[in-house]
Amino acid sequence: MSTTTADFRAARPTAAGLAGTGGITLVCGTRPELIKLAPLMRAFGDGCAVVYTGQHYDRSLYARIRADLPPSEAFHELGVGAGRRGGQLGRTVSAVDEVLADRPGRAVVVQGDTTSALAGALAANAHDLPLVHVEAGLRSHDRAMPEEHNRVLIDHLADLCCAPTELNRGHLLAENVPDERIAVTGNTVVEALQAALPATDDRRAVLAARGLERDRFVLATIHRPENVDDAGRLAVILRELGRLPLPVVFPLHPRTAKSVEAFGLRHLLEPLVELEPQAYPAFLALAAEAAVLVSDSGGIQEEASVLKRPVVVVRRSTERPEIAGTFGTRVLPGPAIGAEVARWLDDVAGHRERLRHLPSPYGDGSASARIVTALNALLAQRAGVTAG
Ligand code: UDP
Numbered sequence: 212m213s214t215t216t217a218d219f220r221a222a223r224p225t226a227a228g229l230a231g232t233g234g235i236t237l238v239c240g241t242r243p244e245l246i247k248l249a250p251l252m253r254a255f256g257d258g259c260a261v262v263y264t265g266q267h268y269d270r271s272l273y274a275r276i277r278a279d280l281p282p283s284e285a286f287h288e289l290g291v292g293a294g295r296r297g298g299q300l301g302r303t304v305s306a307v308d309e310v311l312a313d314r315p316g317r318a319v320v321v322q323g324d325t326t327s328a329l330a331g332a333l334a335a336n337a338h339d340l341p342l343v344h345v346e347a348g349l350r351s352h353d354r355a356m357p358e359e360h361n362r363v364l365i366d367h368l369a370d371l372c373c374a375p376t377e378l379n380r381g382h383l384l385a386e387n388v389p390d391e392r393i394a395v396t397g398n399t400v401v402e403a404l405q406a407a408l409p410a411t412d413d414r415r416a417v418l419a420a421r422g423l424e425r426d427r428f429v430l431a432t433i434h435r436p437e438n439v440d441d442a443g444r445l446a447v448i449l450r451e452l453g454r455l456p457l458p459v460v461f462p463l464h465p466r467t468a469k470s471v472e473a474f475g476l477r478h479l480l481e482p483l484v485e486l487e488p489q490a491y492p493a494f495l496a497l498a499a500e501a502a503v504l505v506s507d508s509g510g511i512q513e514e515a516s517v518l519k520r521p522v523v524v525v526r527r528s529t530e531r532p533e534i535a536g537t538f539g540t541r542v543l544p545g546p547a548i549g550a551e552v553a554r555w556l557d558d559v560a561g562h563r564e565r566l567r568h569l570p571s572p573y574g575d576g577s578a579s580a581r582i583v584t585a586l587n588a589l590l591a592q593r594a595g596v597t598a599g
Pocket of ligand 1: 242243246432434462487488489490491492494495507508509510511514
């Protein structure tokens with residue numbers, strides 16, 4: 212069931228029977244973490260504290276997401292900010308450590324593969340607190356990505372690895388993470404999306420406000436360092452987007468905006484419908500109605516499988532191969548972008564009908580309930596060991 216933004220804000224904890232989960236600290240610092248941890252914040256309700264590190268310091272990203280989150284009495288903002296990765300990691304560990312020293316709670320939950328997630332994991336470890344890793348076991352096998360190292364480190368520190376899929380579980384087992392530390396839960400992005408996706412009429416209103424028609428536009432997001440930190444590669448991608456036969460709606464990530472200015476590429480944005488980063492429900496409204504998505508985002512690959520939209524993934528590697536050949540195809544920056552989009556545009560209605568029947572590999576929207584159950588079991592086991 213979809214709800215409006217207002218409904219989403221009003222939503223209260225729904226996880227009946229999840230008693231005893233108080234004192235859980237969620238550590239996060241970027242837009243996708245806030246989005247994907249929101250269902251757990253709702254499940255834990257007043258029993259959880261959120262430590263927002265401020266790794267994504269740009270207000271246009273952060274403020275919009277924060278406004279859509281369930282209210283939490285205990286929302287700590289650390290304001291760590293940007294900077295070199297090593298320094299940022301050190302500052303964040305230290306800042307989270309201070310919060311945990313003051314309010315240790317019963318367990319720490321981190322999500323994904325960011326510097327904030329690794330810092331939360333290290334701080335939990337330093338306090339000997341049980342650590343839960345949500346979205347565990349993803350592997351791109353691309354050692355040039357800092358995120359890949361973060362994932363591996365967090366998975367090996369975690370007492371409970373919540374793997375979205377069996378494939379992710381397999382990666383963990385292959386690295387000798389014991390099976391009893393792994394729970395296959397699905398991905399919380401499914402219920403995050405279900406809670407935030409506006410109803411059909413509201414989606415149409417979002418499109419109408421921008422003069423867009425269902426299935427008659429492409430939605431693109433590009434922000435990964437591999438694509439935007441190199442002037443040539445960024446120019447190739449923007450040129451390819453500018454040549455597509457439908458309007459290309461392009462919410463500009465702050466990192467991409469910086470690169471566009473620094474490399475003098477503003478003219479390449481002219482053929483695109485440039486937007487500010489969108490609030491999550493507004494972004495989902497666009498994504499659900501687009502003919503094709505083009506993106507290098509991790510979360511958008513997963514969301515494509517829930518919205519039943521095709522996604523052309525512009526990356527040299529992916530840690531989410533589950534959608535390959537169904538909802539997604541991966542291409543390198545260059546003419547392959549246009550060719551792949553054209554393939555999906557050959558029969559938009561037909562692809563929509565076909566994808567509608569494919570289940571998402573990321574589950575059915577019960578990941579947060581499964582995570583809470585697994586966490587309760589971990590806490591009960593810890594309590595038993597302490598008592599014994
Ligand atoms: N997103 C959003 N507004 C936008 C663009 C993206 O709310 O203008 C959402 C998107 O639906 C997804 C998440 O942001 O849930 C992806 O974040 P990002 O691309 O920053 O990170 P990644 O998923 O690559 O880690």
